[in-house]
Amino acid sequence: MMLGRAGLRYHLRQPWQAALAVLGVALGVAVVVAVQLANTSAERAFQRSAEALQGDATHRISAGTAGLDEAFYTELRRAGVRPSAPVVEGYVTTAGGEPLRLLGVDPWAELGVRDAVASAALAVDPGRWLSRGGMAVLFQPEAERLGLGAGDPLPVEAGGRRHELEVAAVIEPPDELTAEGLRDTAVVDLATAQAVLGRHGRLDRIDLVLPDGEAGAAALERIKARLPQGAVLEEAGEGAAALDEMTAAFRLNLTAFSLLALLVGALLIYNAVSFSVVQRRPLLGRLRAIGVARGQLFRGVVAEGVILGVIGTLLGLPLGFALADLLLGLVTRTISDLYFVLSVRSVAPSPGALAMAAALGVIASGVASAGPAWEAATVTPRTALERASLEAKARRLVGPLGIGGVGLMVLGGALLWGYGGGLVAGFAGVFALLVGAALIVPWAVRRLAIALARPAGALIGAPGRMAARGVAAGLSRSGVAAVALVVAVTAVIGVSVMIDSFRASLATWLDSTLSADIYVRAPAETGSVPPTLPEGLAADLAAVPGVASVGTSRRLRVPSEYGEIRLRAFDHGPAGDAGIVYKHRRAWAWSAFQAGEAAYITEPFAAHHGLAVGDSVSFRTPEGERRLPVAAVVRDYTTSQGAIYVSRAFYADCWGDGLINGVAVYAEPGADPEALIGALRQAAEGQGQALQFRSEAEIRARSLEVFDRTFAVTRVLQLLATIVAAAGVLGALLALALERTGEVAVLRALGLTPWQVWGLELSRTGLLGAIAGVLAVPPGLLLAAALTGVINERAFGWSLQLSVDPALLAEAVALATVAALVAGLYPAYRAARVAPGEAMRED
Amino acid sequence: MQLCGLSKRYPEGDTARVVLDGCDLDIHRGEALAIVGPSGSGKSTLLNLVGAMELPDRGALWFAGQDLAQLSETARTLFRRRHLGFIFQQLNLVPTLTVLENLLLPLELNGALDADGRRHALALLERVGLQGRDASFPEHLSGGERQRVAVARALVHGPGLLLADEPTGSLDGDTARVVLELLDELRRERGMTAVLATHAGEVAAKADRRLALGAGRLQEAAPA
Structure with a gap:
């Protein structure tokens, strides 16, 4: 109880530290929630649409783009295959330029197959269907969106041809499935759909409701015997499943990116909880001295981490909802660009996705606090008071951690390049690479900072030496921040190089394949x-x-x-x-x-x-x-x-x-x-x-535009991971600034001006950022090779030529440096404002 | 240096704690002045004011014809850099600089880091008994060694005024005596003015003059 109270008061006295940890979790959870919600919303919209269109159909007959001769449907009806419903379906563009699905049906045949569609179609007097063409029935939400009512004209364009339809009726969707699944849909009769979509005399498919058991098997045999050449009879869900499968790799890619953001968020929690432990070492030592058991300390610190995680998760869930709105637009546009027209208007709450993100946030917080909690539990009253012992411990740890990191990277390499595993194995390899690289970072930061102390000293004197050695000496504080930054920048390099390589491969391909001068199409x-x-x-x-x-x-x-x-x-x-x-x-x-x-x-x-x-x-x-x-x-x-x-x-x-x-x-x-x-x-x-006439150059430019749009969602996720990492650096620097108040006071007493303190602090943070940036280059390139040569091939089948622009690498190093410098501004400001007298007063 | 009617108070909740209440003091060139008093009496505050590290609420600090309390932050920093040497009870050394680099820091800040300065720093290091430790970092030194480095650093750029706040407060008896002897010897050799804040009689005994600080005011202290 008392321990909990002491922990709570500690965080209340250092609110920024707790706030940054909470922010890290909140952002990490928000990104996971957003991606999951965007994915599930898109998937749900697709599933609902597929379900609504499938209705009670058990099987379907189709023949690809060529379609079926409508005479075949008549033959089936005559053979007693009922219920059976012919469909002609396609997209048209409304006057507002939005896609509208035209669902052409035989109103009477829909009964028993898609009752909701039948009720919509039969809302119009059957006599009117027979006597007039060009009539459409809209569901209420779609009519409202388009601002149309019964009797209004509905001009549409399909394949470059304009058609004047008329809204014959507007009806309330009979159930939720229809409301969701048939949004953006206008129900028309077969002849209208055939005329508008240019499929005269053809049907896209015939949906069937066949009984179970022997009767169904017999019916199947009967239909198969009549199937025309080129037609196929399949179970009704197969087409939708195949379409869903198309986007699976794309959605898995997004999920992997969201987990990356959570990984960086978890590092931030580790950062924050470990600072809180490090700064309380003397207190923890005293608690141990008065008899607090190791288990009690361990549980107390883990509980603190979990509480921060729960608060962050609670904030991250609504934030994720808001972010999902933004991502959903990007995700559906990408799916529509690459796969099929998909219309999703709003984020659908998914309890599963929310629960998964919440569990990840809390579990990641618990796991991230376990390390610092162990440190807290094993502290001895004597060593607790020695900062040097902590740094010595950190220095001892970096070697074994680095060796572990190398091992993980080798494992990651084996998963990626060693044998032909699937996409999941590929992503496991990518994560092993990233985590392995992260474990090597503290060792490499220390080595690089020590090596840079002499040249930095020669360049700008004592402040340069202090900055470089300060980075190496504060490893127990700044190490984790550096790791978070390296992971984020590694991802930026890896993904950017992959996108650049992809773009370059596409551009090269376009150059070769667009051999004509002008292209004409509808x-x-x-x-x-x-x-x-x-x-x-x-x-x-x-x-x-x-x-x-x-x-x-x-x-x-x-x-x-x-x-x-x-x-x-x-x-x-x-x-x-x-x-x-x-x-x-x-x-x-x-x-x-x-x-x-x-x-x-x-x-x-x-x-x-x-x-x-x-x-x-x-x-x-x-x-x-x-x-x-x-x-x-x-x-x-x-x-x-x-x-x-x-x-x-x-x-x-x-x-x-x-x-x-x-x-x-x-x-x-x-x-x-x-x-x-x-x-x-x-x-x-x-x-x-x-008709559309486009020059080769225009097609090329438009293709690259679609490409860039496709990766907009990836860039957003990249940016979020970098922001989370920058928040980590800010936390680390604030903690360091707090600890170094005494040291800064001595320097100020010796005659360092506030501007020189600014310079010193920013040199330190800039150096940390630059080192992190440089360290991110090798794993970033490895990641790029993995994404370009392995993940892309396993997910999409494209082989891409790896092309690395040195300017991009320089940008990434600059990004890390600037992120660290921006994060270092406030800590530097605080340090420059240290009043030496107040800090040194020992009355 | 002349202190005229210096007052300083610190807010404590809704009230304020008066630490100095109209202190007057003349510090004579070349003298060693000890300010004695119990913990919390305001010794460190007085030293901080003399060192231009804090500003008084009222009063003036005259040095070379200038009131330090009226100077800008930068001017006060430059005053400290050129004219003062500090020794604190702890937190004295910059942990990321070696022993020699700690000594060279005041010279570098004053633009005097040349071969002569380096030789002078090494000689001073030998004088405080730390020859061969120039490349060590503070964390590898004992408390007494660190304080000896602090003494050397406070003197290396030849300041006119040395301020020492409980310079032996964190050391054991024998080590404290060694550091104190060293400080006194080097100060006398250089004819430096020194102000020492202490509650240790042994430190005060080394001073030429002793003043007691109590209830915010200074008064002559009994001989140690």
Whole structure:
């Protein structure tokens, strides 16, 4: 009781120290909460949407982008396969430029499959559905957001074509699942969806509700017997699961970053609790002398740490909620940029995520206090009064700690490069590297500071020597702060180099792959089905003066042995394979590809499915299942799920249509791109579809813009980890300043001016920061190598060329120095204000 | 140095504790003056005022025609740097400087760190019996050794006034005697003025004049 009271009063007398510890935990917990909430909110929104769209369906029939002939649905109904519901689904853009999901259904068929959608559709008089097209039913929240009511026009754009819809009815969502899962959705009839989305006569899928047991098995057999070529029958949840899996690596990456922030936060707690122990050593020694048991001291100090942790956690949870709002925007934008359209309006409270973050905060605090608590418990009354004994102990510890650190780094290296483990093993390796490097830091700080004392003395005299030796001598205080700073800066270097390498690899790839001068496609491509371009467009554009040749591309999703996969069919014309960046290939690859006798696969596809040149891939086409040998593995940064490339000739042979999604225009030498774009626009006029003409330079710039947006969330997390570390340094410096009041008073008495004290203190903190920055470079580069060469490949399948910009390393060292200097301003101010007389008075 | 009507009080909650209450004192060149009194009587405060480390609430401190109480912080710092040598009871040495570097610090601050200064510092170190310990750090010295270094450092730049606050307060009897003899010997050799705050009779006995501080005022003390 008395011990607890003494501890409480100590923290009340040193409120800044306790406040910084609390801040460290709060920030660490907030980052974990924010990332977890952003992740779970995005995941929940996706799951709810998938559930609402799935309804009671047990199975679905689909055929990728090509879709199913609607006659097949009629055939199924005639065969008695009911309930069954056809769906045409896609994204359009509203007048405000926001994506809106168009869910095209047969209102009567929805009964028994998606009752909520049926009730929405049947809110409109059935006669109106039959007599008029272009009607849409909105749910109340979406109608409010768009500011629309029944009878209002709803202009939308899809694939460059404008369509005038009308809000036929606005209804309250019948349940919470519909409210959440079908937000941003307009329910329309099949014909309207087909017209707007350009899928005349086609269905995206047919949802089925099949009974369990033998009856269901029999029904399945009956349907399979009727399945057209290229179609696939699967369980209803499989598609959603595959989409969810796509983002798993991305979400795991974010989680790893949030744990990094918590690790730095835990170091801060260790810092704060260990200061409080160090400063109370004489008191603890006296307590031991009057009979307080070791266990009592140990429990008391751990309890203090846990209490600080609980307060920090309680503050961190709401802070995390606020931060989650910011992160959610970045996360959903990244998912929408990279994977699929995802709309999440608000952070969904997740008790699991909150409980996990709270537990981590409190446990990390307890674990972080255990070390200082042990120090407190083992203190002897005699050594407690000797500062030198503490520093000697710290000096003795740094060697073994460093050896342990080297061991951990070797283990981390083995996990990363030693054998082909998974992503989790990769992250374990990264953390082992980071913790290993952290353990070496105190030893290295001491060595470097001692080595720098002489040159610093030669440069600026006694203050330089004092600053350098002060860093080495105060290791028991400043060591942990230095560790926190090194960990944060290591992460900054590692992640920045990885992002730079990724960007450089992408830019190099874009330079090679954008071999045409102008690219034409439909604007505002949202959703998984890219809009097609008018027939004959390629020929019209090829005839424009100044055009040397044109190439075409077709992108679609097709069912395969690996689930639904992306297929890209193209014909680069005379440019041949100039725009393809090969990683591995057969000598005969291009000729076989052109002849439709071989396929290329992208790097991520090869990595995800364990394929290489010489293997084969098969997928379903309207002409039945086709298997092609893999003649090349190519670099492609457009999608982390990977894709298969086939020639246009092969596509025409299997799909038998002339649909294209893009045209690549190769200009004649000397042609002015701007003038040519004008001429191309003119040639394309009258097609009834708005088109987008972009120069190679514009595409390149936009691609890099999306890339930068993708990593915005990573940069935010990096910044937070650095702020947490800077708070640690501030705590350490304040504690040191408090202890060194007497020393500063002597210096002031000897004639050091307040400005010289400023200089001395800032030299010390700047030196600590600079040393931390320099020490962060080697582990930072190792981390970069791990993230670039191992984590990225395991998570996404991309191999990246490691490129290190020396300026970036210099920036990181400067960041550490500036962070330490900023953190050192207040302690230096305090030190400069030390009144020598007051500090030295011993009346 | 002349102290005229010096007063100093410290706030204690809602009231104030009067430590010095109109003290007058003339400190003569070359004399050794002992200020005696029990703990808490204000000896250290008086020394801090003489050393321009604190400012009086009232009164003046005349030195070379200037009232130190009216000087700026920087001017007072420069006064200390050039004219004063300090010895405290503890916390004397800078822990991150070696013994020799501690000695050289006042010379460096005064811009006098040259080969002669270094030779002088080493000679002084030999004089206080610490030859060969110049590269040691304070934490490796005994209490007596540290205080001998403090004596050497207080004298190394040839200040006119030496202030010593309980210079032997933290030492055992024999060690205290050795340090005191050394301090007295070196001061006399250099003809320095010294003000010593102490409650130890043995220290006071070495002084030329003794004043007792009590109830905030100075008065002649009985011979030691």
